[in-house]
Amino acid sequence: EAGVAQSPRYKIIEKRQSVAFWCNPISGHATLYWYQQILGQGPKLLIQFQNNGVVDDSQLPKDRFSAERLKGVDSTLKIQPAKLEDSAVYLCASSPVGGNYGYTFGSGTRLTVV
Amino acid sequence: GENVEQHPSTLSVQEGDSAVIKCTYSDSASNYFPWYKQELGKGPQLIIDIRSNVGEKKDQRIAVTLNKTAKHFSLHITETQPEDSAVYFCAASMGGSQGNLIFGKGTKLSVKP
Numbered sequence: 001e002a003g004v005a006q007s008p009r010y011k012i013i014e015k016r017q018s019v020a021f022w023c024n025p026i027s028g029h030a031t032l033y034w035y036q037q038i039l040g041q042g043p044k045l046l047i048q049f050q051n052n053g054v055v056d057d058s059q060l061p062k063d064r065f066s067a068e069r070l071k072g073v074d075s076t077l078k079i080q081p082a083k084l085e086d087s088a089v090y091l092c093a094s095s096p097v098g099g100n101y102g103y104t105f106g107s108g109t110r111l112t113v114v
Numbered sequence: 115g116e117n118v119e120q121h122p123s124t125l126s127v128q129e130g131d132s133a134v135i136k137c138t139y140s141d142s143a144s145n146y147f148p149w150y151k152q153e154l155g156k157g158p159q160l161i162i163d164i165r166s167n168v169g170e171k172k173d174q175r176i177a178v179t180l181n182k183t184a185k186h187f188s189l190h191i192t193e194t195q196p197e198d199s200a201v202y203f204c205a206a207s208m209g210g211s212q213g214n215l216i217f218g219k220g221t222k223l224s225v226k227p
Contacts, residue, residue, distance in 0.1 A: 042217030105157030
C-alpha cells in the first residue's frame with residue numbers, strides 16, 4: 001500500500017511569511033495527525049482529525065497555526081505569520097481508526113525560518 | 115503535564131552486542147506503548163508496540179518489556195547490526211484519548227562494525 005505522502009520536502013521562508021504543508025494519508029485511514037518535531041526532540045502533537053472533524057487541537061498555537069481536512073482525506077497545515085522558533089520538521093501520520101493503534105508517518109516537511 | 119522520559123540519549127555498541135533503551139511515563143491511564151525507529155531524513159517507523167495487558171513482547175531480535183506498576187518500559191535489541199543505527203523513540207498513549215501519543219526525546223543508537 002502507498003504510504004503517507006507529504007509535500008513539500010523542504011521549505012525555507014523568512015520570518016513573518018506564511019507557509020502551507022500538504023498531507024495525503026493512507027487510503028481508508030480515518031484518523032490523521034500533524035506533529036511538530038524540533039531538532040533533537042521527539043514529535044509533539046499539534047492536531048488530530050477523525051475523518052474531517054477535529055478531535056484534539058489543544059497544543060496547536062491557534063494564533064498562527066491552522067489546519068483543515070476537507071472531505072476527510074487530504075489535509076493542509078498553515079503557519080501565518082512564521083516565527084524563528086517554528087523551524088522544525090512537520091510530520092503527518094495516519095491510522096485506520098482512533099484509539100491507540102500504531103501510526104504510519106510520512107517523511108515530513110523540513111521548515112527553516114530565517 | 116504528562117511526559118515520557120527516555121534514557122540514554124546516546125548509545126554506542128559493538129556489532130553483535132545487545133542494546134537496551136529505557137522509558138518512564140507519568141500518566142497512569144496510558145495503555146499503549148509503541149517504539150519507533152527514525153533514520154536520517156525519514157519519518158519515524160513503528161518497530162514494535164505493547165499494550166498494558168501484556169508484560170513482554172518479542173519480534174525476532176527486538177523485544178519490549180512493560181512494568182505498569184513502576185511505569186517503566188524498555189526496548190531490547192539483541193545481536194545488533196550496523197543497520198540498526200538510528201534514533202529510537204518510545205511513546206505512551208495519553209489516557210482517555212483517541213490515540214494521541216506522547217514521545218520521549220529519543221536515543222541515538224550507533225552500532226560499530
